[in-house]
Amino acid sequence: MTQVAVYNAGGGQLLHTVDLNHAIRMLVRRVARVREAVEDRTFGPYPLPRSLELVRWIYTQWVWEATGTPPVSRDNVLARDNYTCGYCGRTGTTWDHIVPKCQGGTSTWLNTVAACESCNGKKKGGRTPEQAGMRLQVTPFAPTMAQLLPKRRR
Template sequence: MDRVIVLNADAHQVLHQVSLRHAVAMLYRDVARVHQSVPGRTFGPYPQPHSLVLVSYVYTRWLYEHSGRLPCSLANVLRRDGHACAYCGREASTRDHIVPRSRGGPTSWLNLVAACAACNGYKRDRTPEQAGMRLRVQPFVPTAADLRPR
């Protein structure tokens, strides 16, 4: 299922992801506009969005101040790891559970790393050791400052 990244109005803060259907509804209601589109693909009168940016800014300071935690989302894991694959160093587009979920691994900052599709597919539901792969980075729990655009 296609997921679309939703950015705050400043286009720097990832808020969450929505389905393609929800994204088109947001475009239709004029609450968001296409930030990045999928090349050569359209959805009705709109280019198929890869990411949307909200028209109005959503103030989310409470999220970090009151929970004390940043959401462990795909976009935030990619930003934490500099969009580089933790196994080979190429550009990452997915996240990988170091200890696979099928083996009881949690979806947490310390068990997730950015990965390219090739490495993620090769590793499958094995640990890096079982797959003969070496982690090039040590995962960590980031602060809001770690995820700010540079």
């Protein structure tokens, strides 16, 4: 699904990204206008948005605080860890549950880490790093929205 960047009113500050359906709903509700459009493409009556700009400026400190800790997801964990495998340092494309789900591990910031397919799949499987004889080279942490957003690639 296409992601659309949402900028604060004035256009300078990237707030977050939303999927296309969400972007269109914002246009319909007139809370945002199209900032950049994909050339020669439309979505219903609207130019297909590449980015939106809010109609009313919002105080973003409030946004960070109101949003609190960003949700834990594969994409967010990859962004936090700079798309780098926490075990071998190669490119990470998956997220690993350090204590695996099958052993009661949960999807929290402190129990997840970016991992390459090789480390996550074959080597680690449903084991903890200790059980698999692997060393986690990073310390997972719960990022703030402000730390996370500039790193997100989608």
